[in-house]
Amino acid sequence: MNCNTPTDICFSFAGFQARGGLTDIHRDGWGIAFFEGRGVRLFLDPQASSASPVAELVRSYPIHSLNVIAHIRKATQGVVTLENTHPFQRELWGRYWVFAHNGNLKGFAPELRGDFRPVGQTDSEFAFCHLMETLRARFPEGEPPLPVLFEAVREIATGIGRHGEFNFLLSNGAFLFAHCASRLAYIVRKAPFASAHLKDQDITVDFSELTTAGDRVAVVATTPLTDNESWITIAPGTLMLFVDGEPVDAGPAGTVAFTGSGPASCG
């Protein structure tokens, strides 16, 4: 989720949580990261989200955030343990970066410089470490302008993607990258707001009662979370950038503006 105003994700999370063991097979752990300013709250649980007390807390305790990344795991590489649970987090250039991957990279094992090393055994964390160290090596002084960063992430992602399915979400709290290798869809909710009904649980929310006119919220997911809204399918091979609740062209440096207003509730 990427928003222009701090938004809770309680609605989407209710559907998402069900996929972790109830309506879907992703029962090998789950996690969710909420950016609040430059800080992150990362909740991880190696058990199925449908049975997790931590997931219950997340579902019932509204944390308002501009950028949220959540993941439910179906283990392909690496055992079911906490250190193999997504999302993963590292610090780069004085910001936290959070990463979640859907897919399976086979035989992906470039030599790492050592700046970022995997703690667990997943292909996903390995790819994240490779991405982080490549970015640091290329921009040792600090975060480059967004268009430059976008091109670098796209290029590195394309390289990693040669080894298998590499759908991922990546955020530093200011914006959200979404890379589609095979399956990814998104929706932008903005005025005039309407009702949304979850696919995975019989829950409906009328966003018009919970939002103000300027709110804008983008939700990206492997498959649509609701069944009465028009989700947009992202073309395989695409890296998208979401800022302030909508997809943007990375464009020339400085064209991306950040805004904000009071807390909303349409995630």
Place this chain on the structure above:
Amino acid sequence: MNCNTPTDICFSFAGFQARGGLTDIHRDGWGIAFFEGRGVRLFLDPQASSASPVAELVRSYPIHSLNVIAHIRKATQGVVTLENTHPFQRELWGRYWVFAHNGNLKGFAPELRGDFRPVGQTDSEFAFCHLMETLRARFPEGEPPLPVLFEAVREIATGIGRHGEFNFLLSNGAFLFAHCASRLAYIVRKAPFASAHLKDQDITVDFSELTTAGDRVAVVATTPLTDNESWITIAPGTLMLFVDGEPVDAGPAGTVAFTGSGPASCG
């Protein structure tokens, strides 16, 4: 807390939580990190622990861990926000390291190489980044033997401690360092187990009902958490190493053994 068997910290946390706004002035956020294997669950909340729904979860949901670091904050440097909330976490040598600081470092601003950069504005996170980058620079290939690491941490801590009070806890999930600059005490609970009564809340636990003969749990705190046990005061200027639930001399490499048994409940 450092243990030889996975232990929950529900008892100690009940007293600790009260200090975050009820019985003490540390109301500027709190956090707690649980190691589970190589993984970490880090719960952070910039509000007072005595009023935090996340703290309620931690208090009532027994997470079993060999190493736990918790912190309640009284802000000295840096505003009250999530990114300034302890403990802090970084990855070094393919392990997560968790750090919490009590004290105030004034004018401590060595130039950082850039491997580890603070995300927030606290003296504490700055010191942690300095500690991590100094260790990586000194041992670029990986984690050195424990006695070598111990000496390095002691030396770096002494240097940082010249700038102010530098009480800290540091763990990578395998062991716990505790550095006392001014105030720190510990207790080791082992057979024969007895009852303990909290100082900050009227709660008593009979550990003999919850443990097995081989369990051993060390709890380190700024001031004793219970009022009917004999806590040992750590001498200012001391770095201690806790392994398997007791203080150990770092000794020659390879002398430190790790053991483990079923879950216990005497934290």
